[in-house]
Amino acid sequence: METAEIIKMPQRHIAAIAVEKAYRKGDHKIPVLHGVNIDVDRGEFVSIVGQSGSGKSTLLHLLGLLDAPSVGEIHLDGQRIDDLSAKSRDELRNRVFGFIFQFYHLLPELSVMENVLAPLMIRYTLLGYVRRKRELQNHARDLLERVGLSHRLTHRPSELSGGEMQRAAIARALIGKPEVLLADEPTGNLDASTGGEIMDLLRTLNEQENLTIVMVTHDNAIAEQAGRTVRLREGRLEKLADAA
Amino acid sequence: MYKYLLCTRYLRTRYIALTCIISVTLGVATMIVVNSVMSGFSSQMKERIRGILADVVLETGSADGEKDPERIMARIQAVAGDHIEAMSPTVEVYAMLSFRSFGDYITKPVTIIGIEPESKAKMGTLTEHLFNYMPQRDDEGNSIGPPRFAAAVPASFELLPEDQAYRTDQKEGEMRFRAHSRMMNELESTPENTDAINPGDLFSDTEVIADAEGNLPFEEEEPADLTSPLRGRVYVGSELVTYKYIDQVTGNLKTMPMVRKGDDVQLSTVGAGRPPKALHFDATVVDYFKCGMSEYDNSLIFCNLDFLQEQRGMIDEAGTRSVTSVQIKLKDSADSALVVDLLRQEFEPGRFAVHTWEQKQGPLLAAVEVESAILNVLLFLIIAVAGFGILAIFFMIVVEKTRDIGILKSLGASSSGVMSIFLAYGFGLGIVGAGAGVGLGLIIVWQINWIEEQISWITGKEVFDERIYYFPEIPTNIEPWMVFWVAVGAISIAVLSSILPARRASRLHPVASLRYE
Ligand SMILES: Nc1ncnc2c1ncn2[C@@H]1O[C@H](COP(=O)(O)OP(=O)(O)OP(=O)(O)O)[C@@H](O)[C@H]1O
Ligand SMILES: [Mg+2]
Numbered sequence: 001m002e003t004a005e006i007i008k009m010p011q012r013h014i015a016a017i018a019v020e021k022a023y024r025k026g027d028h029k030i031p032v033l034h035g036v037n038i039d040v041d042r043g044e045f046v047s048i049v050g051q052s053g054s055g056k057s058t059l060l061h062l063l064g065l066l067d068a069p070s071v072g073e074i075h076l077d078g079q080r081i082d083d084l085s086a087k088s089r090d091e092l093r094n095r096v097f098g099f100i101f102q103f104y105h106l107l108p109e110l111s112v113m114e115n116v117l118a119p120l121m122i123r124y125t126l127l128g129y130v131r132r133k134r135e136l137q138n139h140a141r142d143l144l145e146r147v148g149l150s151h152r153l154t155h156r157p158s159e160l161s162g163g164e165m166q167r168a169a170i171a172r173a174l175i176g177k178p179e180v181l182l183a184d185e186p187t188g189n190l191d192a193s194t195g196g197e198i199m200d201l202l203r204t205l206n207e208q209e210n211l212t213i214v215m216v217t218h219d220n221a222i223a224e225q226a227g228r229t230v231r232l233r234e235g236r237l238e239k240l241a242d243a244a
Numbered sequence: 245m246y247k248y249l250l251c252t253r254y255l256r257t258r259y260i261a262l263t264c265i266i267s268v269t270l271g272v273a274t275m276i277v278v279n280s281v282m283s284g285f286s287s288q289m290k291e292r293i294r295g296i297l298a299d300v301v302l303e304t305g306s307a308d309g310e311k312d313p314e315r316i317m318a319r320i321q322a323v324a325g326d327h328i329e330a331m332s333p334t335v336e337v338y339a340m341l342s343f344r345s346f347g348d349y350i351t352k353p354v355t356i357i358g359i360e361p362e363s364k365a366k367m368g369t370l371t372e373h374l375f376n377y378m379p380q381r382d383d384e385g386n387s388i389g390p391p392r393f394a395a396a397v398p399a400s401f402e403l404l405p406e407d408q409a410y411r412t413d414q415k416e417g418e419m420r421f422r423a424h425s426r427m428m429n430e431l432e433s434t435p436e437n438t439d440a441i442n443p444g445d446l447f448s449d450t451e452v453i454a455d456a457e458g459n460l461p462f463e464e465e466e467p468a469d470l471t472s473p474l475r476g477r478v479y480v481g482s483e484l485v486t487y488k489y490i491d492q493v494t495g496n497l498k499t500m501p502m503v504r505k506g507d508d509v510q511l512s513t514v515g516a517g518r519p520p521k522a523l524h525f526d527a528t529v530v531d532y533f534k535c536g537m538s539e540y541d542n543s544l545i546f547c548n549l550d551f552l553q554e555q556r557g558m559i560d561e562a563g564t565r566s567v568t569s570v571q572i573k574l575k576d577s578a579d580s581a582l583v584v585d586l587l588r589q590e591f592e593p594g595r596f597a598v599h600t601w602e603q604k605q606g607p608l609l610a611a612v613e614v615e616s617a618i619l620n621v622l623l624f625l626i627i628a629v630a631g632f633g634i635l636a637i638f639f640m641i642v643v644e645k646t647r648d649i650g651i652l653k654s655l656g657a658s659s660s661g662v663m664s665i666f667l668a669y670g671f672g673l674g675i676v677g678a679g680a681g682v683g684l685g686l687i688i689v690w691q692i693n694w695i696e697e698q699i700s701w702i703t704g705k706e707v708f709d710e711r712i713y714y715f716p717e718i719p720t721n722i723e724p725w726m727v728f729w730v731a732v733g734a735i736s737i738a739v740l741s742s743i744l745p746a747r748r749a750s751r752l753h754p755v756a757s758l759r760y761e
Contacts, residue, residue: 066654067755087658094656105651105758109253119655126248172655 012078013042013212014063014180019072021058032058034235035072040180043210045203047223050232056216057102057184059232063214064097064182065089076180094123098178102185102216104165106157112168113153116140119176143171147201162189170198174205181205183215187222199225247665252672260637261669265677267630268734272681273688275623275730276722280689282616283726284719290602290609292535296544297601298332298367298571299580302587305595307337308516309558309566316570324586329575330366333567334359335552339513341484341545345502352484356513356545358552361399367573370546371399373535374479375505383498384491401477401548403506403530408473411506411528415470474508476527476555479546482534485509505529511545516556516566525555539608627734630677631741634670638745642666642752649749650757663750670742674735682731686722693717 021033032055040046050056061067062074065081074082081092093099106115114121117140121129129136144150147167157165166189173181186202187195199222205211206227215226223229231238302320304310313333320331335358342351364370371377372395380389392404403411485503490496503509508528514520527547534541549567553559558566574580580600587598602609642649649662688695696718700706 061755064654066758067753090653090656090658092656093654099654101654101758105647105654107250107648107651109250109648114249118652121249122652122655122657122661 011042012039013044013076014214015039015075016059016063016069017073017075019059019062019069019074021055021062021067022070032235033062033069036232036235036237038063038230038237040212040214042212043206045206045213045215045227047215047217047226047229048232049216049218049220049223049229052218054232055235056232060182060184060214060216064099064180065093066099094119095176096179098173098176098181100166100169100173100181100183100186102188104157104162104169106165106168106172108157111154111156112144112149112160113137113140115157115168116144116171116175118172123176140171140175143174144168147171148197163191163194166190167198170201179212181211181213183213185217186215187217187219195219195222247661247668250665260640261673264630264634264637264673264738265680267633268627268674268677268738269681269684271623271627271630272678272730272734273685274626275620276682276685276727277688277692278619278623279616279726279730280685280720280722281692281718282612282619283723284721286609286612286616287721288719289537289612292373292537293605293608294577294601295367295370295372296535296537296540297604299574299577299601300572300583300587301569301599301601301604302572302591303336303569303597303599304567305597307514307520307568308518309335309568310595311560311564311566313565313567313570316567319590320570320572320587323590324583327574327576327579327583328572330363330573332360332363332367332571332573333549333569334364334571335549335556335558335566335568337513337552337556337568339511339545341480341509341511343485343503343507343509350502353543354481354484354511354545355543356478356511356547356552358547358549360549361401364546364571365399367571371395371397373533374399375482375532375534376404378534383500384496401530403473403477403528407504407506407530408471410504411473412471414506419470473506473528473530474526476511476525476551477530477548478509478511478527479531479533480509480529481541481544482532483538483541484543484545485529485532501532503529505531511547513556516558523555527551624733627737630734631737634673634738635741635744638666638670638742639748642745642749645749646752646757649752650754653752653754654758659750662752663746666742666746666749667739670738670746671735673742674738677738678731678734681734682727685727689720689722692720 016036016038019033019036020031022029022031024030036059038046038059048056048059058067062069062082065074068082073080076092076096081089084092106112107118110118117136120136124132141150141153144153147170149164149167149171152160152164152168157168160168166186170183170186173183181202183202187198190198202213202215203225206213213226215223217223302316310316317331317333321328335356337356337358339354339356340351341354342349344350359370361370371393376392377395377397378391379387380392382388480503486499486501488497488499491498506528508526510524510526512522512524515523533544533546550565553565553567560566572583574583580602584598584600587596591598652662653659
């Protein structure tokens with residue numbers, strides 16, 4: 001899924017088309033999303049706001065192929081991707097999407113450095129990894145420096161503060177040079193100034209590297225820093241503002 | 245790549261997995277120790293049987309035997325001479341052994357084997373099993389002196405001077421007693437003498453015997469000199485003529501001889517004529533025989549061949565002797581099947597039978613094999629139990645690691661990748677467990693006699709009692725293939741039992757497992 005050509009005209013990058021998602025709880029069907037449509041252009045920074053429980057995380061999971069929609073399609077560069085084989089979807093998750101989870105989700109057995117390198121360890125075979133180990137480790141160190149964690153390389157996640165874990169999770173999402181960054185409340189557990197730093201980092205990535213970002217938040221001040229904000233209410237999207 | 249990292253991390257941080265490793269280790273170590281000891285026992289036992297029976301035995305069809313052992317041996321030499329190291333003609337016959345012990349006659353069924361000590365000694369291990377060649381022991385089995393004979397001294401049917409002294413002592417007492425009782429009988433049977441018995445006469449007893457000795461009329465059936473050993477000489481199986489008891493005072497097991505070296509025993513068997521006639525003869529015990537196989541120690545009596553042939557009428561008018569079997573020792577015992585084939589072609593099947601020692605002891609060896617197979621199945625169950633431990637603990641780890649599995653999958657790990665983490669983890673457990681088990685097992689086997697000593701010392705009781713097991717040390721024999729297969733078996737059980745948890749882990753849904761908090 002390499003799209004090297006850069007076109008000036010806005011180009012649709014990732015899209016959800018009439019997506020519905022319902023959870024099954026015994027005999028009950030709990031509908032969460034009722035026909036959501038969202039288009040995100042390449043290099044766009046979209047934020048999704050909504051009440052707690054409105055299905056923001058669910059929508060993000062569907063976009064990132066962590067879950068399959070009950071009805072509807074997910075498109076990447078105009079191609080349907082939610083019905084691909086398990087192997088191709090694993091590949092996409094590893095190479096195209098970078099995911100920042102609401103609850104960090106670091107691996108407790110691994111150090112910060114190893115956690116950040118995890119997507120690359122998954123990508124390469126043992127031999128391939130060992131061969132470019134130095135290069136990859138330097139890359140990870142650079143990234144950790146950018147998120148301000150260079151002094152915590154060998155710590156375990158349990159030895160980090162919430163904000164530090166969030167930053168480690170961001171570094172992990174970026175290490176594989178993804179095309180799309182899916183961030184679930186990346187500043188939810190941070191104080192205003194740290195949150196601001198993270199937002200600066202995301203904006204820089206968006207502007208300088210043309211990274212497509214979809215970010216979930218319920219903080220309107222944060223949401224406003226994105227290029228465009230949409231609101232999820234009762235399982236449907238409402239357009240809010242087209243800033244910048 | 246992540247698989248290896250996570251495996252090693254999990255192996256290091258999940259201490260509960262250590263319990264799996266330990267149970268695999270113990271199972272493997274137990275199997276190796278038990279197999280090595282059993283194999284040691286059975287190879288020692290085979291060694292002994294082979295020592296008694298020789299590699300190949302040529303037997304005659306009838307108990308009368310075949311004439312002219314020299315000619316038979318020449319025929320054997322002609323067909324299979326290249327493979328043969330030594331041969332020994334023997335006569336084997338069933339018999340009854342009777343002896344007097346504490347006033348009672350004891351009778352036991354035995355097999356008499358008539359041997360030439362010189363040629364029999366070349367067959368193998370006869371002298372190793374004779375008491376005169378073993379360290380001297382007291383009645384509790386403690387060593388009290390060096391062997392009377394060095395192993396190099398050829399076996400013979402001569403009575404040792406010490407034993408001769410005992411015999412002389414015994415027989416002189418016996419003769420005195422007989423003469424005395426004869427005197428008493430005479431005195432009683434002559435009525436005119438009855439009133440002559442008074443205290444004064446008792447002092448004259450010895451003089452009466454001395455007077456009587458020379459001219460007693462009914463001495464003919466007894467040899468004049470009872471003190472010299474009889475012409476029949478035997479090595480008697482030690483268990484035939486001893487009994488074991490626990491000393492009430494010390495609690496130790498004691499061995500009590502009922503017949504001493506130098507005593508006479510009576511043997512009853514059949515002659516070689518037609519129809520067979522019962523015959524009895526006396527023989528002097530010159531030594532005990534003990535090979536540790538109670539089957540033999542409880543039934544074999546080795547007798548001097550020429551005497552046995554003479555008694556059984558196996559010498560014809562021309563002086564040609566007969567034998568019932570020829571024992572053959574091979575240069576290389578592995579050739580026994582080949583030699584058996586050669587001999588079977590040469591000798592008429594109706595009159596001669598040819599066997600290897602293994603064929604003669606088939607049922608016993610088969611029983612040992614079955615025993616060891618059953619034991620192996622049981623012991624392998626120990627490892628199987630360890631396998632179930634791995635299964636349970638892995639399910640626990642999968643549950644505990646559900647979130648991590650979700651993370652890995654959301655980062656792009658494939659289902660098969662996740663599965664292989666757990667399989668590799670099981671394989672790692674198996675390798676570590678089996679490796680430690682092999683090491684532990686080999687160390688135990690190597691030091692088993694030291695361990696036995698320590699346990700004996702701690703408990704104050706001998707664990708491996710030589711008088712029960714007949715081995716001075718616990719025999720062991722490590723078979724490399726056995727060790728290899730035990731290790732492979734343990735590793736594959738570990739891998740097999742991690743398959744189910746691994747499949748379960750691979751099927752976890754990324755988001756569902758991420759929500760698991
Ligand atoms: N596995 C599940 N089974 C049943 N219901 C579920 C499941 N996962 C999510 N839901 C429900 O779907 C709804 C949407 O959940 P989601 O996590 O997307 O909310 P959210 O908008 O991200 O909320 P928050 O802002 O608190 O993170 C919730 O009501 C939740 O109860
Ligand atoms: Mg959420």
